[in-house]
Amino acid sequence: QKEVEQDPGPLSVPEGAIVSLNCTYSNSAFQYFMWYRQYSRKGPELLMYTYSSGNKEDGRFTAQVDKSSKYISLFIRDSQPSDSATYLCAMSTGGSYIPTFGRGTSLIVHP
Amino acid sequence: EAQVTQNPRYLITVTGKKLTVTCSQNMNHEYMSWYRQDPGLGLRQIYYSMNVEVTDKGDVPEGYKVSRKEKRNFPLILESPSPNQTSLYFCASSFMRASTDTQYFGPGTRLTVL
Numbered sequence: 001q002k003e004v005e006q007d008p009g010p011l012s013v014p015e016g017a018i019v020s021l022n023c024t025y026s027n028s029a030f031q032y033f034m035w036y037r038q039y040s041r042k043g044p045e046l047l048m049y050t051y052s053s054g055n056k057e058d059g060r061f062t063a064q065v066d067k068s069s070k071y072i073s074l075f076i077r078d079s080q081p082s083d084s085a086t087y088l089c090a091m092s093t094g095g096s097y098i099p100t101f102g103r104g105t106s107l108i109v110h111p
Numbered sequence: 112e113a114q115v116t117q118n119p120r121y122l123i124t125v126t127g128k129k130l131t132v133t134c135s136q137n138m139n140h141e142y143m144s145w146y147r148q149d150p151g152l153g154l155r156q157i158y159y160s161m162n163v164e165v166t167d168k169g170d171v172p173e174g175y176k177v178s179r180k181e182k183r184n185f186p187l188i189l190e191s192p193s194p195n196q197t198s199l200y201f202c203a204s205s206f207m208r209a210s211t212d213t214q215y216f217g218p219g220t221r222l223t224v225l
Binding site: 088 | 169213214216
């Protein structure tokens with residue numbers, strides 16, 4: 001079993017939909033949880049990060065962490081075609097600066 | 112402009128011909144790393160460096176070498192490339208003040224080994 005599991009998709013939604021992207025993990029030592037966005041032919045860029053459990057909101061994006069279930073989510077409200085990209089979750093322990101990445105979920109938002 | 116640069120962006124080579132992919136960052140970051148990205152496998156770390164002259168293996172180091180002689184540069188060396196090293200390679204860098212420090216990724220190098 002991989003440490004971080006993420007459905008590769010693709011996930012195709014109409015413009016304006018609420019998108020839910022998810023990752024599960026097995027290492028209970030993970031404390032820092034990140035979401036990266038990667039456009040085609042580009043490197044990943046950090047979108048959001050959260051520490052431990054709880055929610056964090058930034059504009060149309062909400063990151064949620066449930067450590068008891070070892071489950072993290074990224075919600076995108078009012079999705080736009082410009083949100084079409086691959087979204088990678090990543091997580092790390094408190095003592096390590098080395099994140100473990102999920103495989104990424106390909107999101108397609110069609111007009 | 113703060114950035115991570117990689118060269119070349121695209122490279123086609125043949126089995127066994129040594130090559131180097133350069134990586135440079137202008138943000139004075141201590142931490143630098145190399146990843147490869149393959150369909151269905153996601154990002155896998157090859158090597159990382161926490162500072163000058165300090166390097167360590169990641170998850171998939173076989174067939175690769177690195178060096179960190181200067182803080183800004185972290186070249187990836189393939190001494191004898193093989194077709195299974197055909198992949199998309201990313202260099203990344205960050206500060207090491209906290210685990211939440213953002214990793215900045217380069218634009219990627221697409222390598223094909225024939």
